[in-house]
Amino acid sequence: MTLKAIVGGRVLTMDAERRVLDRGTVLIEDDTIIAVGAADEVELPEACERIDAARSVVMPGLINAHTHGSQILLRAGGNQDRDLTDWLFNDLYPGLAQYTLADLELGLRHYVLESLRAGVTTVVLNDHVHPFDPLPAIDTAVRVLSETGIRAVYARMFSDARRPGSPDLMNTVRAREPGVRSASVLRDTDAILADLEQMYRRHDRAAAGRIRVCASPSTAGTASLRALAQSRAWAHEHDGIWALHLAETPGDRPVAEMSPVEYLASHHLLDDRLLIGHGVHLEPRDLRSISAADARISTQPVSNGVLGSGIAPVPAMLQASITVGIGTDDANCNDGCDLLSDLKTLGVLQRAVNQDAGAITAEELLEIATVGGARAAGLEGTAGALAPGLRADVILLDAAAPHLNPAPSLAAMLAWQATGRDVHTVLVAGRVVIRDGVADWLDPAEEQSMVHEVNERAARITGQAGIPVVRPWRSRAPRRTRSTPRPGSPPRHFDETNVG
Numbered sequence: 001m002t003l004k005a006i007v008g009g010r011v012l013t014m015d016a017e018r019r020v021l022d023r024g025t026v027l028i029e030d031d032t033i034i035a036v037g038a039a040d041e042v043e044l045p046e047a048c049e050r051i052d053a054a055r056s057v058v059m060p061g062l063i064n065a066h067t068h069g070s071q072i073l074l075r076a077g078g079n080q081d082r083d084l085t086d087w088l089f090n091d092l093y094p095g096l097a098q099y100t101l102a103d104l105e106l107g108l109r110h111y112v113l114e115s116l117r118a119g120v121t122t123v124v125l126n127d128h129v130h131p132f133d134p135l136p137a138i139d140t141a142v143r144v145l146s147e148t149g150i151r152a153v154y155a156r157m158f159s160d161a162r163r164p165g166s167p168d169l170m171n172t173v174r175a176r177e178p179g180v181r182s183a184s185v186l187r188d189t190d191a192i193l194a195d196l197e198q199m200y201r202r203h204d205r206a207a208a209g210r211i212r213v214c215a216s217p218s219t220a221g222t223a224s225l226r227a228l229a230q231s232r233a234w235a236h237e238h239d240g241i242w243a244l245h246l247a248e249t250p251g252d253r254p255v256a257e258m259s260p261v262e263y264l265a266s267h268h269l270l271d272d273r274l275l276i277g278h279g280v281h282l283e284p285r286d287l288r289s290i291s292a293a294d295a296r297i298s299t300q301p302v303s304n305g306v307l308g309s310g311i312a313p314v315p316a317m318l319q320a321s322i323t324v325g326i327g328t329d330d331a332n333c334n335d336g337c338d339l340l341s342d343l344k345t346l347g348v349l350q351r352a353v354n355q356d357a358g359a360i361t362a363e364e365l366l367e368i369a370t371v372g373g374a375r376a377a378g379l380e381g382t383a384g385a386l387a388p389g390l391r392a393d394v395i396l397l398d399a400a401a402p403h404l405n406p407a408p409s410l411a412a413m414l415a416w417q418a419t420g421r422d423v424h425t426v427l428v429a430g431r432v433v434i435r436d437g438v439a440d441w442l443d444p445a446e447e448q449s450m451v452h453e454v455n456e457r458a459a460r461i462t463g464q465a466g467i468p469v470v471r472p473w474r475s476r477a478p479r480r481t482r483s484t485p486r487p488g489s490p491p492r493h494f495d496e497t498n499v500g
Contacts, residue, residue, distance in 0.1 A: 004028040004392075004430060005044050009053025010399055011036070012410055014060050014370045014385040018363075020410050026058060028392040031208070031429035036386050051425065051432075055400045057410065057418075060385050061121025061151075061393035061428065062339045063373030065298035066243070066277045066327025068126050069111035070104050070141070071096065073458045074332040077469035084249055084307045087333060089170055090177040094465040095332075096128065097183035101140050103457050108144040110454050113439055113447070115337045118420025121151055121393040121428045124275065124298070124327070124377050126216050126243060128157035128185065138199050138213075146207040148441055149433035151393060153377050155216035155243040156199055160189040163221040163254065179466045189224050196234070204238055210429055212378070216243040220263055221254035228269050235273035241296075241378040247286070248278040249309050261286035270295055275376055277327070279317070280310040287313070287320045296323040296376040299368075301346040302336070303329035314350055315359045325376035326368050338420035343369050347415060362415035396425040 004027075011024030013036055025042040027035040035042045044050070074095040079087055099107075115123060127141055138156060145152045174182050196215050204213045215231035217223030223231075228244075235242040246252065246260050254263045261282065264270040272294035279297045282290075290297065299312045317324050328334050328342055336342075343365050350360045374384025383393050397414075398404070401422055407413035426434035433440055442450070462469050 002030055002430070003045055003048040004051060004427075004432075005042075005048050006051045006053050006058055006394060006396070007044070008039065009056045009058035009396065010410060011386065012057065012059040012366070012414070013387065014366070015387040024058065026386055026392075026394060028394075028427070028430045031391055031431075033386060033390050033392050034388055036388065051396075053396055055398065056396040056424070057399045057404075057414070058386070058394060058396055059414070060370045061383065061395050061426065062119045062369050063122040063325060063377060063379070063384060064115065064120045064327050064337070064339055065124050065275070065325030065373045065376045066126065066300055066329060067115075067123050067337070068128070068330040068332070069115075069123070070099070070107040070127060072111045072114075072331035073099075073103060073107045073454065073461055074467075075335045077458070077462055078467035079332050079335075080471075081474075082307070084309055085169065085173050086176065087307060089173045089182065090180050091467055092330070092332060093183040093185055094180050095461055095467055097181070098461045098464040101136055103461065104137055105140050105144055106450065106453060106457060108141055109148065109442075110450060111331055111337065112144065112148040112150050113442060113450075114331075116148070116150060116426050116428075116434050116439065117423060117437060118338045118340065119395040119397070119423035119426060120337065120339050120420075121395065121426060122153075122373070122377060122379065122383050123150060124153045124155055124243060126155045126157050126277070128218070134195050135198055138195075138203065142203045142206055142211055142213075145211055148439075149428050149431050151210050151379075151383060151391070151428055153212045153214055153241065153243075153379075154199075154203065155214050156196060157216045157218050158187060158192045158196075158227070159185045159218045159222040160187055160192050160227050161222055161224045162186065166222075177466075177468065179468065181464070181466050183465075185218070189227055192227060193230055196230075200234060200238060204240070208429070212240055214238075214240050214242050219245045219248075219252055219254075220260045221252060225267055228264075228267070232269055232271065232273060239378075241273050241275045243275045243277060245277045246279060247276075247281045248304070250281050252281070259283060259286050261289050265289050265293070272296075273378070275325075275378075277329075278304065278309070278312065280304055280312045282313060282317075284316070287316055287322065290317075291320040291322050294323075296325065298325040298327045298373075298376055299346065300327045300329035300334075301349055302342045303333045305345075305349070306333050306335075311349055311353050314346065315354060315356075318360070318364060323372055323375045324368050325373035339369060340414070340422075341419045344416055344419075362409070362411040365415045366411055392427055392430040394427045395423050397422040398424055
């Protein structure tokens with residue numbers, strides 16, 4: 001038995017009472033929280049490792065309810081200034097087609113390191129690497145997640161169907177970049193389902209239960225009804241979830257005459273095991289159906305903005321009593337894994353688009369990133385709060401940082417002032433995976449080597465795929481000629497004596 005105590009910090013519990021303790025203690029036995037209270041209320045055993053949090057905020061680990069990790073090797077290059085379909089067919093899929101298993105492992109390690117340092121202790125990791133047999137890729141990914149210590153729902157993505165007209169769309173989009181090597185993600189349904197069955201047998205509840213797996217059809221329009229139904233069935237059989245990108249763009253309609261939510265409901269696929277990714281283009285009737293089914297939604301405000309997809313109606317979701325989490329989405333259409341930073345973006349966007357300063361509160365934002373994310377990921381009762389009986393997923397932020405002070409409202413400070421860069425210590429299942437910014441599985445010398453290798457592999461992948469990554473500087477600012485005065489300069493007088 002191992003005992004740890006986080007003592008003296010300003011504790012945001014996110015428990016049922018949403019207690020905030022000015023000087024609190026979190027007592028941990030092995031991987032589980034056994035007590036949370038004021039400093040004078042929790043008795044500490046003598047044989048207990050103490051973590052001093054006197055100058056720190058202590059809170060539950062953040063939950064990234066929709067993300068894609070291995071794609072991190074493709075960021076900040078050919079992904080720029082593309083909408084969703086352009087990005088998918090001229091950057092993401094061609095890039096992933098060039099991955100090796102070694103690329104996948106390196107990319108995921110890089111991604112997990114960045115995520116943990118930003119205070120993310122749980123990820124719903126939608127993974128879609130091809131063209132090789134997916135089982136070795138699944139094995140590799142689960143091993144990396146297990147070794148690095150992060151909590152994860154490994155959501156294996158797939159496509160086994162085409163919408164009418166999609167070949168014409170793909171060919172037209174690909175024509176924009178004739179130098180890019182095209183790639184297809186379409187696979188046979190029987191092969192996909194057999195692979196997913198093996199995934200569940202090999203890996204569900206791996207790493208002492210810290211790793212769950214689930215099926216993740218890409219969209220309702222690119223998955224067969226048989227595969228959608230089986231994904232739902234596995235979620236119930238294994239007491240987990242299934243994940244699905246839905247209503248990310250206006251064109252995401254399996255049947256043109258109805259919304260994707262209506263399509264799912266018609267086929268009895270909308271249920272309380274479904275985690276919907278995005279939900280940008282949802283009508284009020286869609287929200288009513290989602291609420292009635294108790295399906296959950298993860299919103300991705302930054303990636304939806306980067307790709308120009310739109311802004312999800314999050315306040316309306318909350319008003320409809322829908323469970324909402326937040327995700328950073330793809331590290332190649334967000335270019336970051338900082339959930340706290342994205343949380344502020346979510347709040348600012350919703351207040352702006354609704355022209356309502358109360359459209360979403362700081363407290364609601366924090367619930368979305370913790371307890372809401374846990375419920376969305378099927379981890380309610382496991383993560384998302386600091387309370388006895390829950391797993392010890394805890395993060396500490398530097399409360400003495402100047403930009404975090406003053407902070408009479410802890411919720412407001414975390415929602416509007418803090419970013420992942422303020423996190424210095426991270427525990428997952430009681431294990432200190434990040435201490436003073438240093439991962440327990442990677443020393444500084446290894447990290448520098450990893451960064452060098454990341455850049456080398458990224459250059460190789462994009463080069464082999466033919467993805468253009470270096471473009472001319474693009475700006476709409478008017479070009480200033482020699483005869484154009486600088487802004488604010490006095491007018492120049494024409495001197496005829498200088499002509500000729």
